[in-house]
Amino acid sequence: MTQRLAGKTALITGATSGMGVDVVRRFVAEGAKVLFCGRSSEAGAAVAAEIGPGARFLRADVTDETDVIALVKAAEDLGGGRIDFLFNNAAPALRDTPVTALPAEEIASASMAIFGSVVLVTKHVATVMEAQGGGSILNNGSTAAHRANSSPSLYSALKAAVCHFTRCMALELADYGIRVNTVSPGAIPTPIFLQSLGIQPAHQDRALAALQGVFAKAMPVGRAGNGDDIAAAAVFFASDESSYVTGQDLVVDGGLTAGLSNAAKRGQADMMRTVLANLGN
Secondary structure, three states: OOOOOOOOOOEEEEEEEEHHHHHHHHHHHHOOOOEEEOOOOOOOOHHHHHOOOOOEEEEEOOHHHHHHHHHHHHHHHOOOOOEEEEEEEEOOOOOOOHHOOOOOHHHHHHHHHHHHHHHHHHHHHHHHHHOOOEEEEEEEEEEEHHOOOOOHHHHHHHHHHHHHHHHHHHOOOOHOOOOEEEEEOOOOHHHHHHHHHHOOOOHHHHHHHHHHHHHHHHHHOOOOHHHHHHHHHHHHHOOOOOOOOOOOOEEEEOOOOOOOHHHHHHHHHHHHHHHHHHOOO
């Protein structure tokens, strides 16, 4: 690695599984000191042990302001009084439930977990960054924020709120030298993504292999995405290379929001020809 983040301190939320782990690993490899959090002490300790020096874990629930205050203080202490970068990555999977069947408690908890936590962590990290004269904040959006989805609709709407909050914060915090951006991943097969599909842990390895094949055929770039793709984007936003970039939403989805791959379109055309041929018989 090129040590693009040497001397920087990063706080990464929701990083005990999936793409969050890949981001922590990449940041440490690029020279950053990283404090990451999650709700599972066991999972966090395992990730910290695997990555080694440079990665420090603190158990925290980012929907709880008391936990957030302690988390931000720990990150500030790790950086000698500085937090250079925040990645608001934490977000749970949601059940695919029709809006008419959503309990009020589930609406409130999902809203706090996906959107409210981003506001809460940003509130306390921005206070540190204002005092130090700048920093960079990256929020994890989703391609679901870029188009209406009915499954689950609440997730799509809340991720859209995250993306718009990014733009609002880019303006509000600009005078303090704080840049705020979004990275919006496409459908990347992670444990949380598989959980959202209702796939049980015992079957996730097989499901992961199957989904990677399906995604590879659908994506214009010809392969499924992975956590390293998101980590590369996060490194850019944490580095000085992005010093003139704020209020932006970088979609990392293999080109799928532009359209299906040519191979997938040919498959659709073949299917349509088969249907029409059968209708003619």
